[in-house]
Amino acid sequence: MNTLPTVSVLGLGNLGRAVAERLLDAGPGRAERLRERGAAVAAEPVAAVAASELVVTVLLDHPAVREVLGGATAELEGRTVLNLSSGTPEQAGELASWVTAQGAAFLAGAVLAVPQTLGTPEAFTQISGDTGAFERYRAAVDVLGTVRYAGAGPELASAYDVAVLAGMYGMFSGFFQSLALAEASGITAVGVTELLVPWLTEAAAVLPLFAREADAREYATETSNVNINRAGLASILDSGRARGVPGDLLAPLLARLDRQAEEGHGEESLSRVVETFRAGAGEPVRV
Template structure:
């Protein structure tokens, strides 16, 4: 039986502990606020008074705290006790923070795996949950079956910052999707269309548009931006979207930002190119 220490019992950490207990693991749990997630007690969790107590007999230490500073504050005093153990850090953070933590772990002979959870707490252990991992490949493989209880495990490379990079990039795409959806809903509601009614039109439309993403990605990689709807045409079409937003009292920041990117490309002589060309404005080629 794998002995796990779970440090952090917030909304996500408590669900991570739950699926391990339900999967038959021995789990010692610690949280800064004692008594958090009482439902874990009935599942057989061992309550630890300190992080040191939690990790003492653990083979695998899983951390899911509020941020990198909180994680470092908890782990720094445990460096000697963690020696030889596998540390899986599921705290949301940046690639630079993950690499810094990996260097710290290496300095203290700790096997380090960084993770990015692509799921909400209620999705943990469910079929659509995905967790990205990077860092020590051998440590990941040793504990793959245990980690699979959280969600489908995908190892994305030896660079410990790669899981965080992909996690945050995916979340960035999600933010853009939700921002666009809310902008559209606000416009529709101004015209008397209920949000639920409009969602019935919006969701299939967004599904259809998502099908264009692979072609856009190919154009970015190959630097071939012809074949789609031209930026010169789209920059003009956005005038109507922006005007309709203003008429409805809806914030236009999202649309004017995108139109600004398009205009920059058109002004640079790329009006005949398609949307993929915007990558050069979003992240200029060095």
């Protein structure tokens, strides 16, 4: 049976506190509550780093992690840092280089969950970095919920994180547009959301197909093509203009679909719009 190593958690915000609680199998509370449940509370980061073989950082961003760990460089040697703070893949790579230069192993983690679900199968954590360190501390990482190891590249967890969150924020943008259009027509937000949630659930089922088309760069379709979606999106924007609802969130997508049609791809799959986002796709679409 795997036993948990000694772990120090730096950062007791909402997520950091939840991480510490899951490690302790404790209830809610900040440092004093965690102390009551068996945690030792360090007065300074240097003491926290020195106390444990696994150091989990759950701070605002990568610069904050570098600042906090910068005062404990002598204590880092021989330890493993698991960084769960948000940032870009480039920042993760830079932090990994700095941590390993101090003689420590580095793991990057992206937690795709709200703190309240941490430790359940619904909480998903992507980990990348030092393979040996991941295997050594897998038991500690597993208490966070469902865990996937993305690979040895320290930037991989962040790359997955920003890509997944981009999709989430795109959904939120459409949702807010939906609420505004509904209200302008006398429909409540609750009323339209009752229809929207099951519709989005059904619509999400096509995403794996779109992903396969994007990977293969093959966009033949007999269903949801560019032209069909251009017409639908144009109607949404026209409806918004008639009701005084701004269309600035969705207009850029229509502009990209228009460009695809102008280039002769109107009968191809909606997924072909990804070509306008690929590196080297040309000038940004202007609306």
